[in-house]
Amino acid sequence: MAPFWEFIWGALALGAGATLCMDVWGLVQKHILRISVLDYALLGRWIGHLPQGRARHEAIARAAPVKGERTLGWAAHYLIGIVFAALFLAAAGRSYLAAPALAPALAMGLVTVAAPYFILQPAFGLGIAAARTPKPWLARLKSLSTHLVFGLGLYLSAQIWAGFLAT
Structure with a gap:
């Protein structure tokens, strides 16, 4: 496979796989651990709300609903995972797809937790790193664990991808 397409398909596979791992972790949290x-x-x-120039909300849950918001949110969730995977592969190099390692993937998971801490949570009205929530440390721990699972998902997806490339 040409290097460009190997990168593109690898980013798609790793991003979607890692995001799916996050979603499975979310189901475990919600249905087994009873954590929101x-x-x-x-x-x-x-x-x-972004096209209307509204990037910050007092409380996103009280903001006016947007037509198709669930579909838009889920599509964005997976697209963001794929973009994070592409950034990871760009930093880790093409050789990562052939010989995945756990530590760099977990490190990427740690890096990605900056997105909710410094972008989404403040934009949703929750403050930097969920500072305006009733239990900020619990919210931070949930974000951290979820993004570490994303890193684990990068590694597991890369292992599957490496097996696919070997065949």
């Missing part, structure tokens, strides 16, 4: 998780419709709502 982000409703991606709120991400879609936030994105839906």
Whole structure:
């Protein structure tokens, strides 16, 4: 496979796989651990308000709903995962797809937690790193664990991809 297409297909596979791992972790949190998780419709709502110049909300849950917000939110969730995977592969190099390692993938998971801490949570009205929530440390821990699972998902997806390339 040509290097460009290997990168593109690798980013798609790793991003979608890692995001799927996050979603499985979300189901475990919600249904087994009874911990609330982000409703991606709120991400879609936030994105839906951007064209009107509204990037910051007092409370995104109280903002006016946007038509198709759930679909928009879920699509954005996976697209963001694919973009993060592409950035990871650009930094890790093409050789990562052939010989994945856990540590760099977990490090990327740690890096990606900056997105909710410094972009989404403040934009949703929750403050930097969820400072305006009733239990900020719990919210931070949930974000951290979810993004570490994303890193684990990058690694697991890369392992599957490496097996695919070997055949």
